[in-house]
Amino acid sequence: MSDEALQLLKKSGVLKEGHFLLASGLHSPVYWEKFRLLQYPQYTGRLCGLIAQHFCDCGVSVVAGPTTGGIILAFETARQLGVRDIFAEKEGERRLFRRDFELSPGERTLVVDDVLTTGGSVMETLEAVRGAGAVPVGVGVLVNRSQGEIDFGVPLFACVDAPALVYAPEYCPQCRAGVPLTKPGAAR
Numbered sequence: 001m002s003d004e005a006l007q008l009l010k011k012s013g014v015l016k017e018g019h020f021l022l023a024s025g026l027h028s029p030v031y032w033e034k035f036r037l038l039q040y041p042q043y044t045g046r047l048c049g050l051i052a053q054h055f056c057d058c059g060v061s062v063v064a065g066p067t068t069g070g071i072i073l074a075f076e077t078a079r080q081l082g083v084r085d086i087f088a089e090k091e092g093e094r095r096l097f098r099r100d101f102e103l104s105p106g107e108r109t110l111v112v113d114d115v116l117t118t119g120g121s122v123m124e125t126l127e128a129v130r131g132a133g134a135v136p137v138g139v140g141v142l143v144n145r146s147q148g149e150i151d152f153g154v155p156l157f158a159c160v161d162a163p164a165l166v167y168a169p170e171y172c173p174q175c176r177a178g179v180p181l182t183k184p185g186a187a188r
Contacts, residue, residue: 004046005047005050005142005159005160006160008037008043008046008047009032009037009043009143009159009160011040011043012036012037012040012043013036014033014034014036014037015030015031015033016030016031016032016033016184017029017030017031018031018179019172019174019175019179019180019181019182020181020182020183020184021181021182021183021184022166023117023120024118024120024166025169026117026118026166026167026168027166027167027168027172027174027175027181028164028165028166028167029165030165031184032114032115032142032143032145032162033184034114034115034142034143035069035185037142038072044072044073044076045076045080047073047142047159048073048076048079048080048112049080050157050159051073051077051112051140051141051159052077052080052081054138054140055081055110055137055138055140055157058108058110058137059108059137060081060083060108060109060137060138061083061084061107061108061109062078062084062086062103062107062108062109062110062134063075063077063078063081063083063084063085063111063112064087064097064103064109064111064125064128064129065085065088065111065112065113065125066087066088066090066111066113066121066122066124067089067090067095069113069114069115070087070111070112070113070114070125071087073113073114073142074086074087074111074113077110077112077140081110086103087101088124088125088128090124094127094128095121095124095125095127095128096128097128097132103132103133103134105133105134106133106134106135107133107134108134108135108137109129109134109135109136109137110136110137110138110139110140111126111138111140112139112140112141113125113139113140113141114141114142114143115141115143115145116139116141116143116144116145116146116150116156116158117145117166118146118150119146119152122139122152123152126139126152126153126154136152136153136154137155138154138155138156139152139154139156140156140157141156141157141158141159142158142159142160143158143159143162144156144160144162144163145162145163145164145166146163147163148163
């Protein structure tokens with residue numbers, strides 16, 4: 001873990017404590033509000049630079065990110081690597097490259113996303129990359145909450161490894177204690 005990365009995430013107010021409903025459907029007492037980081041281009045650029053630096057010798061020719069969080073991070077990582085950037089959009093149970101985005105067979109592709117918990121959006125993006133005949137060379141994320149339980153079949157780099165407690169709703173101690181559940185990103 002990069003101490004610099006953790007400090008940048010803390011300075012931007014990314015780490016929140018409470019009772020949160022994650023996009024995966026799991027509950028957690030902590031939430032990484034990654035979009036708070038994006039209001040500080042200098043911090044976003046620095047963290048994407050760590051990802052770019054880690055994969056700079058892998059022959060990356062395109063960076064792909066899943067919507068929504070991965071779009072800006074993939075763009076900035078691609079900018080720093082001097083390569084193209086595309087994004088995969090959710091359609092039903094999978095992600096697709098639309099808007100005339102194309103990958104060439106064999107094209108070396110780096111997948112970049114914000115916070116990794118269950119790996120669903122990254123896995124869907126990797127499937128879209130492979131489905132286009134391109135070759136994934138790695139995955140870069142800002143925060144890895146997966147506790148090392150996910151294997152994408154390619155190298156994984158995280159600016160910060162921050163395993164956090166997550167619970168299925170039926171096992172959530174905060175639900176049992178009656179703590180109100182917050183859905184991050186919802187209108188206030």
